[in-house]
Amino acid sequence: MAIDRTNSSAPAPAVPERSADSAHTVLLNRIRAKQARVGVIGLGYVGLPLAVEFADAGLTVTPVDLDVTKVDSVRRGISYIPDVPHSRLARLVEAGRLDASTDFSVLAGADAISICVPTPLRKTKDPDLSYVVAAVEQVAKYLRAGQLVVLESTTYPGTTEEVVRPMLERGGLVAGRDFFLAFSPERVDPANPEWHTGNTPKVVGGIDPASTDVAAALYQQIVATIVPVSSTGVAEMVKLLENTFRAVNIGLVNELALMCQQMNINVWEVIDAARTKPFGFMPFYPGPGLGGHCIPIDPFYLSWKARQSGFESRFIELAGHVNASMPRHVVERIGEALNSAGKPIRGSRVHLYGMAYKGNVGDYRESPAIDIARLLVQRGAIVSYSDPHVPEVDDHGFEMRATSEAGALEAGIDCAVIVTDHRAFDYDRLVQRAPLIVDTRNALKGRNHDHIFRL
Ligand SMILES: NC(=O)c1ccc[n+]([C@@H]2O[C@H](COP(=O)([O-])OP(=O)(O)OC[C@H]3O[C@@H](n4cnc5c(N)ncnc54)[C@H](O)[C@@H]3O)[C@@H](O)[C@H]2O)c1
Numbered sequence: 001m002a003i004d005r006t007n008s009s010a011p012a013p014a015v016p017e018r019s020a021d022s023a024h025t026v027l028l029n030r031i032r033a034k035q036a037r038v039g040v041i042g043l044g045y046v047g048l049p050l051a052v053e054f055a056d057a058g059l060t061v062t063p064v065d066l067d068v069t070k071v072d073s074v075r076r077g078i079s080y081i082p083d084v085p086h087s088r089l090a091r092l093v094e095a096g097r098l099d100a101s102t103d104f105s106v107l108a109g110a111d112a113i114s115i116c117v118p119t120p121l122r123k124t125k126d127p128d129l130s131y132v133v134a135a136v137e138q139v140a141k142y143l144r145a146g147q148l149v150v151l152e153s154t155t156y157p158g159t160t161e162e163v164v165r166p167m168l169e170r171g172g173l174v175a176g177r178d179f180f181l182a183f184s185p186e187r188v189d190p191a192n193p194e195w196h197t198g199n200t201p202k203v204v205g206g207i208d209p210a211s212t213d214v215a216a217a218l219y220q221q222i223v224a225t226i227v228p229v230s231s232t233g234v235a236e237m238v239k240l241l242e243n244t245f246r247a248v249n250i251g252l253v254n255e256l257a258l259m260c261q262q263m264n265i266n267v268w269e270v271i272d273a274a275r276t277k278p279f280g281f282m283p284f285y286p287g288p289g290l291g292g293h294c295i296p297i298d299p300f301y302l303s304w305k306a307r308q309s310g311f312e313s314r315f316i317e318l319a320g321h322v323n324a325s326m327p328r329h330v331v332e333r334i335g336e337a338l339n340s341a342g343k344p345i346r347g348s349r350v351h352l353y354g355m356a357y358k359g360n361v362g363d364y365r366e367s368p369a370i371d372i373a374r375l376l377v378q379r380g381a382i383v384s385y386s387d388p389h390v391p392e393v394d395d396h397g398f399e400m401r402a403t404s405e406a407g408a409l410e411a412g413i414d415c416a417v418i419v420t421d422h423r424a425f426d427y428d429r430l431v432q433r434a435p436l437i438v439d440t441r442n443a444l445k446g447r448n449h450d451h452i453f454r455l
Contacts, residue, residue, distance in 0.1 A: 023146040024210045027180070030111055031217045034058035038218070039110035041135045043070045043100060045293070045363070046152060046186045047116035048081045052089060053197045053222040055097035062099055062106045064138075074100035082362060082389075083190055104138040112148040112218050113139055116186065118293070119153045125300045127156055129163060136167045143168055148180040148214050151232075154239050154298050156305035159183075160232035161207065175207050182206035182215035183232040185239030191360045201225040205235030243298040244316060249284040250295070251319025254326055257286035257455050266454065268442040286455055288419050288440040289326035289368030291357025296323070296366045327371035330417065330440055330455070334376070337415055337436045337453045346380030351413040353405065353430070354420020355390040359441075362389035369419040370395050384408055388424045409433040418443045 030036040040051040040063040048070075051063040065071050073080055077090025092098040107113055117131040132153055139149055149168060151160050160183045165175050175181040184204045189195055202223040206212030216226045229235050253271070260267035267286060275283040290296040299320065303313040335345050357367040364370065369385065370393065376383045385393075386405040393400050405426060409416075416434040418425075421441040430437065431447055438453045 024214060027111060027146060027148060027214050028217050031221065036111040037062060037109055039064060039107045039113040040116060041113065042116035043074060044116065045081060045190060046188055049084055049188060049197060050114060050116060051098055052084050052092060055092040057221040059221060060097055062101060062110060064101050064104055064106060066102060068102055071100045071102050105142060107139060108142040108144060110147065112150065114150045114152055116152045119155050121297050121300055126304055127301050136164050140168050140171060143171060143173055143179060145173060145178045148218065150182045150184050150215050152184055152186045154185060154294065155236060156301040157233045157236040158305065159236060165207065176211065180206065180211040180214045182211045183235040184215060184219060185235060190363065197222060199224055201227050203227045203229055203235050203238050205229040205232045207232055240298055240302040243294050244302055247290065247295050247299045247323065248315050248319040250290065251322040253284045254286045255322050258329065268445065288330045288372060290323045291367040292363060293365050327368045327375060330372050330438065331375045333438050333453055333455065334415055334417060337438050341436060343414055345376065348381050348414040349412065350376050350381045350383050351408045351416045352383065352385035353416060353418045353425055354422055355385050355387040355393050356420050359421040360423055364390050364393055364395065370398055372419060373400065374398060387420065388422060
C-alpha cells in the first residue's frame, strides 16, 4: 500500500514494538524533526537532485563524490545538471544546508546515507559493481550504530543482501539490530516537465520492517507517495521490471518499424491510431536505438542474475538484439536516401541532428548517435553534427565538436539525419534547405515531402 504524506490517516508499514528510546524511534524523530543529516554518495544525475531535494526539505545534506570538479562546482553553487537550477543550489549552499566534500569521513556524522553511484556493464555485459563496492567500503569504514544506509543505484535483485550487507557487517555491527539497511530505486526522468522527485512515487524495501519504516520516513520528507515493499529484493526487482518493460516494448516496436517499412506502411501512423484505444494499449515509439544510462543496461543486470540461477531470459536477449541493430538500420536508410540521389555514402556529407540519447537533454552516454556516426565514418562519409545540449563528444576514442545547424546547411550537406528530436532545432529551415533528410524520430510528422525518409 502506498503511503501518502498528504493524508495523515494513511497506514504506516507494520513495525515490531520497540522501546521509545530505541534507535528506530530516535532516527524517526530526528527525520521528522528535520534534524537528520543525510549523506549522499555520488553527485551525478541521481545524487545531486536528491541532495538538493533533501536540503530543500529542511534536512542538512553532506554529499560526497570522488570527482573534485563536481564537488567544487556544488560548493560554489554552480549546477551541472539541467534539472537543478543554479539559483536553487546556490541558495541551499549559502544557507549551509548542503556542503559537498571528497572526504568520506563526513559520513560518520550522517544519520542516513544514500548511495547513488554508477552501475554500468562490463564489456562482457556482466554487471560492474565496482563503484557500489568502493562506495560501500567507505560507508563501512564510518558506519555507526543507529544509521540508515540506502542503496539507490540500479542493480540486480540480491545486491543489498548479498553484497552490501556482508560488507557493512564486517566491522561487527549487525543490520537490523545495530543499523538500518534498505534499497530504494531512483526513478528520475531527466528533463521531464511533469514528473519530478516530489510527485513520482518512491518504492522502498528494507531488510526488515524497521528498515523499511525509517527509509520510508526519510523519503517522505521529499516525495508525496511512498510505496513500501516487503524486501530489498522486491525493490531491486521493481526497478528492473520497469526498465525491462521499456526495453522489451521498444524492441517490439522497433521490429514493427522494420516490418512496416518492408510492407510500405507508416509505423508512426499505426501507433498514433492504436493509441486511441482507451484501454489495454500503451504507445512506445521506434527510434535509432536505445541510449542513456538505464534502458540499454539495466535489463542485462536482470538477465545476468537470472543466468546465475539457471534461468534464461529470452525476451531481454531478443529485445537487446533488435534494439542494438537499429543504428545499423539507420545507416542503411541513409544509404537508401543517398542512393535515391545517385550518391554513395563514401564522400557524402552527412549531418546528424542530435548527439544526446533523447530530446532536450545533454546526456550522450550510450547514445545511438555515436554508433551511427562511427558506422558512417567507417563507410567513408564526412560526418558532422549539431546539438545545442552537447557542444562536444568524447566517447571511448570517438571525439567530435558540434557545428551550428545553420552553418552546416549553409556550407552544404548531402543528407541530414534527425537522431534526437530536440525542441530547439529549426525543423522548418531543415526541411527547406536539406536536400535529403532521414527522420528517425518522426520529428517531421505531417510533413510529406519526397526528400524525407522515415525510419
Ligand atoms: N541517470 C538517470 O536518469 C538514472 C535514473 C534512474 C536510476 N539511475 C541509476 O542511478 C545510479 C547513478 O546514476 P547517475 O546517472 O546519477 O550516474 P552519474 O555517472 O551521473 O553519477 C555518479 C556519480 O558517482 C560518483 N562516484 C563514482 N564512484 C564513487 C565512489 N566510490 N564514491 C563517491 N562517488 C562516486 C561519480 O563521480 C559521479 O559523480 C546508477 O545505478 C543508475 O543506473 C540513473
